[in-house]
Amino acid sequence: MRLTNRDWNALGLSALLIAVVCCLPFLTQGYWLSIGVTIAMYAVLATSWALFSGPTHYISLATAAFFGVGTYTVGYGIEVLPYWTLLPIAGVLGAVLAALAGLATLRLSGVYFVIFTLGLAEFIRQIITWVQNLTGQRGIYVLTSITESHIYWQLVGLAALVFLTGWLIGRSRLGFALRIIGDDEEVARHSGIHTARAKVLLFMVPGAAAAIAGAILAPRYVYIEPMLAFTPMLSFQVVIMALLGGTGRLWGPLVGVIPFTIIWEAISASFPNQTTLLLGVSFLVIVYLLPRGFVGLIEDTRHRGREAQA
């Protein structure tokens, strides 16, 4: 693989940004660090979500399913295995679950996929609830010495990994294949692309990333129960943030995650009972006013600027 000067600049700049972002726990603890954790978490979830849903236009609501699987991997595993081994295990489980869900549904199109992925999270949640009812257990405690700062650094590291993966996919045959599939699946197939395989492979990326994110956050929750780990709100929020930022660019979702998280924290503090309603409203507003997200807005403005000059 040959890297141009521009690639090196982009990589260097990204490394520098990540280093700067990693300094947050030294500057502040408490409220702003917890906001930082939330932003880093959604950066992982929304960016990995957009890696798959951006080019393929399949709206996945399975984020909560993968996330919950990761959380419960730590919940059940923490007594048996060292914490650090649980993160890769969660990643593998998330990827396998994504592959199974993908094999079952990616041949279907559009709506069926959306409903299936939404049902998947609910399905796993019900299974865990059922098992807990059998054993008479309600939730599980995850007691560790991991601090908020550790969680933050792990999430930033995971986000960096997701960005790197996205960047590498974008330069690969797989990335090119997915852009073709997103444009015209019939052409893709007749050009020799194994469309189902490409989609399943790519769907494993958000599966693994969301599961690892869930595993990283498990110690923060301390007490895990199914309704918390598999909350459908998570899936919807990830979709909204990614669409707000725009899925056309790798950095797009991040542009949506940062303002949305900060505004959302303020909203849910002021109107705790109306959050679902407000989430729906913001979804409508984004779809109607910013169909291509901030990325689209930025690119249109640039385009207009160039035309004005010409």
Next chain:
Amino acid sequence: MRAQSPVLALRGVTKRFGGLVAVNAMDFDVAEHEVLGLIGPNGSGKSTTLNLISGALHPTAGTISLRGTPITELPAQDIARRGISRTFQLVRLLPSMTVAENVMAGAVFGHRRRWGGEATAHAEAMLERVGLARRGHLRVGQLTYIDTKRVELARVLASDPKVLLLDEWLAGLNPTELEEGIALIRSLRDEGRTVILVEHVMDAIRSLCDRCVVMASGTKIAEGGVSDVLSDPEVIRAYLGDEDA
């Protein structure tokens, strides 16, 4: 018996959609370097036959083989990789990509798979081949109709196909464009490519095809040299009805 074995052979290929038999027991061979015209009135099953060969549809019965190997049940992507490449009746380009990227799609995933600089260079060469040199940076929305057809042809050529399926590639062109189009296909023929041409434009068939297969209501009604086939009373009846025959 033909001296060499056919590149593509159809035997008893049949496609039923419920009660409708769209393609009925089609038999024909395509030899190496041959340009075969697949003609017939509207709705006679030509495009369906092409869809069966390219793997867009699968036959209800019969076998299709490429150089003796059956490809009947293979999915479209595997058939494409084995070297059968097609254009679509209604041009299908990739709207979010540039002209060059459209052609790259064929170069990267086709019969012969390239990547990186090799793929870019090959795509450029194919664009030049179809008369679109230095237009690779354009968006597909900026192209004229014949140029969109050229891009599609370049994408197909970029995969180095053994057999080229052109589905009404000349349809909808104005007289000047038609001349250019025919010249372009003739140049493919002169390169020794193996082509199946589904076509309505009779001038094109006369000047381009070595042989013709004529279909009517899903059945082959004639096969042979172009002028023989076109003067066949049954073919004339199929096209024009009984009274003119």
